[in-house]
Amino acid sequence: MHVFLWIIGLALFGYVLVKFIKHRPLSPFMPYKYNFGKRRITFQKVLDLLDKTQAKVIVETGTSRSGLQGAKGDGAATIVFGKWAKENDAFMHSVDISEDSVKGSQTEVDTQNLGNHVRVYLSDSLIFLKEFDQQVDFLYLDSYDYSKDLEVQVKSQEHHLKEFKAIEDRLHENTIVLIDDCRLPNGGKGKTTIEYMLKNDWKIALDAYQVLLVRKDFGF
Numbered sequence: 001m002h003v004f005l006w007i008i009g010l011a012l013f014g015y016v017l018v019k020f021i022k023h024r025p026l027s028p029f030m031p032y033k034y035n036f037g038k039r040r041i042t043f044q045k046v047l048d049l050l051d052k053t054q055a056k057v058i059v060e061t062g063t064s065r066s067g068l069q070g071a072k073g074d075g076a077a078t079i080v081f082g083k084w085a086k087e088n089d090a091f092m093h094s095v096d097i098s099e100d101s102v103k104g105s106q107t108e109v110d111t112q113n114l115g116n117h118v119r120v121y122l123s124d125s126l127i128f129l130k131e132f133d134q135q136v137d138f139l140y141l142d143s144y145d146y147s148k149d150l151e152v153q154v155k156s157q158e159h160h161l162k163e164f165k166a167i168e169d170r171l172h173e174n175t176i177v178l179i180d181d182c183r184l185p186n187g188g189k190g191k192t193t194i195e196y197m198l199k200n201d202w203k204i205a206l207d208a209y210q211v212l213l214v215r216k217d218f219g220f
């Protein structure tokens with residue numbers, strides 16, 4: 001009986017230890033309980049660059065459909081960078097083609113009281129980006145979902161490149177670009193966009209699950 005209790009105790013301890021080690025919070029900026037997993041390193045870097053560049057206009061394609069509950073799975077970027085926008089007198093524009101995603105994101109925006117600094121638009125990102133009439137300080141591309149299906153992979157990659165080209169002329173010398181879901185089979189969402197950007201005056205600032213890009217002569 002004694003040995004049995006020891007084994008249970010050790011197993012429980014191991015479980016809690018692994019959970020603790022794998023937990024990647026963005027605290028103190030976000031509450032400790034939210035785990036940003038593989039995106040923490042790039043989110044942290046972006047938050048740092050947003051501070052340094054004093055960004056004012058943030059644009060995201062693909063909104064936080066699951067709110068903060070999606071921190072680990074989707075990223076919850078609308079809420080993270082929306083909170084940064086609120087605290088730094090900036091504005092976050094987040095666009096999504098799905099009514100359900102917009103509803104989910106808007107609910108969290110309201111719950112977090114970010115409404116004066118975040119707007120969630122229901123639109124195809126390509127239409128939205130073409131019509132967007134401001135210079136963009138931080139562009140986050142995370143729409144067309146990637147999958148194991150090769151056809152979907154190519155469509156997702158092409159869509160993200162089209163998004164980039166649709167807004168390209170409103171990106172300035174210190175714009176930050178982040179692309180989600182890149183460290184995946186066949187290059188992930190960002191493959192063709194990154195290839196295009198590297199041929200056009202951009203460089204990789206951080207290469208992780210997400211890829212962060214800046215101009216070759218980025219000033220920060």
Ligand SMILES: C[S@@+](CC[C@H](N)C(=O)[O-])C[C@H]1O[C@@H](n2cnc3c(N)ncnc32)[C@H](O)[C@@H]1O
Pocket residue numbers: 060061062063064065066070074075076077078095096097098101123124125126142143144145
């Ligand atoms: C992975 S989720 C975005 C997650 C979000 N960026 C976050 O950090 O929580 C991808 C979203 O892209 C949206 N989407 C797919 N195709 C789109 C398109 N053509 N235009 C705009 N949004 C699109 C989907 O409806 C979905 O809500």
